[in-house]
Amino acid sequence: MLSGTGGIYTVHTAAGETHEASMRGRLKQDGNAKLAVGDRVTVERDESETAWAITEIHARFSKLARRSPSGARGERIVAANIDQVVVVFAVAKPEPHVRMLDRFLVIAEGNEIAARIVLNKCELVDAAVVDALAVPYEAAGYVVHRTSVKQRLGLDALHDAVAGRSSAFTGPSGVGKSSLLNALYPQLTLRIGEISESVNKGRHTTVGAVFIPLTDPSGGYVVDTPGLREVGLWGMPPENLDNCFPEFRPFLGSCKFQDCSHVHEPTCSVRTAVESGAITAARYESYLKLHGDLPDPNNTWD
Ligand SMILES: Nc1nc2c(ncn2[C@@H]2O[C@H](COP(=O)(O)OP(=O)(O)OP(=O)(O)O)[C@@H](O)[C@H]2O)c(=O)[nH]1
Ligand SMILES: [Mg+2]
Numbered sequence: 001m002l003s004g005t006g007g008i009y010t011v012h013t014a015a016g017e018t019h020e021a022s023m024r025g026r027l028k029q030d031g032n033a034k035l036a037v038g039d040r041v042t043v044e045r046d047e048s049e050t051a052w053a054i055t056e057i058h059a060r061f062s063k064l065a066r067r068s069p070s071g072a073r074g075e076r077i078v079a080a081n082i083d084q085v086v087v088v089f090a091v092a093k094p095e096p097h098v099r100m101l102d103r104f105l106v107i108a109e110g111n112e113i114a115a116r117i118v119l120n121k122c123e124l125v126d127a128a129v130v131d132a133l134a135v136p137y138e139a140a141g142y143v144v145h146r147t148s149v150k151q152r153l154g155l156d157a158l159h160d161a162v163a164g165r166s167s168a169f170t171g172p173s174g175v176g177k178s179s180l181l182n183a184l185y186p187q188l189t190l191r192i193g194e195i196s197e198s199v200n201k202g203r204h205t206t207v208g209a210v211f212i213p214l215t216d217p218s219g220g221y222v223v224d225t226p227g228l229r230e231v232g233l234w235g236m237p238p239e240n241l242d243n244c245f246p247e248f249r250p251f252l253g254s255c256k257f258q259d260c261s262h263v264h265e266p267t268c269s270v271r272t273a274v275e276s277g278a279i280t281a282a283r284y285e286s287y288l289k290l291h292g293d294l295p296d297p298n299n300t301w302d
């Protein structure tokens with residue numbers, strides 16, 4: 001399922017055709033709420049033989065979910081059946097916020113989906129500034145792509161990384177997600193935002209996630225998602241957060257306390273690793289901030 005609004009869904013078939021389909025009656029009650037872009041579905045001609053109906057939603061191998069915005073209960077599924085999340089930030093215009101980058105990464109890790117990072121608009125600042133941003137993430141084990149759509153830098157490597165896979169492009173508004181996809185696949189004509197230079201604030205140009213089949217010989221899909229101003233971690237238990245920082249993993253389990261939060265406990269291997277430089281201070285600070293923000297698990301309403 002590529003996209004859908006108002007109960008009409010665009011479905012891409014194995015034969016390469018696209019159909020507009022609605023949900024078959026018995027699936028309707030709960031199906032409309034559950035269907036996400038990327039879902040694999042079965043379609044059949046409906047009773048009238050003129051339209052298509054979705055008759056079955058298949059199990060997902062992955063889902064990218066985040067917490068529903070402001071107060072609403074439950075999770076919002078951004079996309080289903082994703083192989084990797086491509087977290088896009090601009091090195092300038094808009095200014096990158098590493099705390100927010102860390103939240104995007106934690107969401108991917110929490111959903112057990114591989115993540116890579118794109119730092120776009122690299123032509124706007126010195127290479128040293130880009131490196132300063134990139135190095136902590138490379139140290140954490142992430143691939144960091146340095147790109148410029150404007151100067152067509154780094155696009156070949158990014159193309160190789162998305163060909164043949166299903167990739168969700170996420171990140172704040174105005175960083176160039178749609179621009180990158182258009183540059184990688186010139187047949188795409190995704191809408192690009194015109195950032196007002198004076199305000200320097202991205203208006204949300206992309207509305208609603210769209211699954212896009214790639215014309216690469218190796219196939220694959222990309223998902224262009226609307227930029228997020230704020231990313232809420234869905235109801236993640238605080239004790240799972242440490243595992244969402246891949247560079248913490250070698251140290252987990254060797255703290256003095258088995259349920260160590262790595263915040264204040266004595267003889268904590270994570271904090272020792274921060275002191276020795278094996279974990280960067282910036283990433284540890286993000287961990288502390290996120291840990292403090294996560295709701296108390298005893299508050300069952302959240
Ligand atoms: N200087 C510079 N500007 C870029 C680059 N890539 C994209 N832009 C500009 O950044 C602005 C936003 O680009 P979009 O592709 O619409 O950004 P987006 O991330 O898709 O934004 P949303 O759809 O709102 O989430 C546009 O004015 C682009 O022309 C780049 O490499 N360098
Ligand atoms: Mg966009």
Ligand SMILES: [Zn+2]
Binds near residue numbers: 256262
């Ligand atoms: Zn610890």
